[in-house]
Amino acid sequence: MTIRLPKKQRDALKRRAGAEGRTESALVREILDREVNRGFDFEKVRHLVGSLRLDRKKMRGDAWAEYIRRMNWRK
Numbered sequence: 001m002t003i004r005l006p007k008k009q010r011d012a013l014k015r016r017a018g019a020e021g022r023t024e025s026a027l028v029r030e031i032l033d034r035e036v037n038r039g040f041d042f043e044k045v046r047h048l049v050g051s052l053r054l055d056r057k058k059m060r061g062d063a064w065a066e067y068i069r070r071m072n073w074r075k
Contacts, residue, residue, distance in 0.1 A: 003028070
C-alpha cells in the first residue's frame with residue numbers, strides 16, 4: 001500500500017517517529033490500528049439523546065441554532 005502525504009504532514013510524521021525512536025511505518029501502523037479499532041460507545045451518550053432544548057424565539061437568527069435546525073432529521 002502506498003500513502004501519499006503533503007510535505008507538512010510527512011515532516012511532522014518524520015519528527016514524531018524520530019522523537020519516539022521508531023520507524024515512520026511503525027508509527028503509521030499504530031495510529032491506523034488505534035483509529036480503526038476505536039469504536040463509538042453509544043451507551044456513554046444514550047442519556048443525552050433528545051435532550052437539547054432551544055428557545056426558538058431567543059435563537060432566531062443565531063447561526064448555530066439555524067445549523068442545528070437544518071440538520072435535525074426530525075424537523
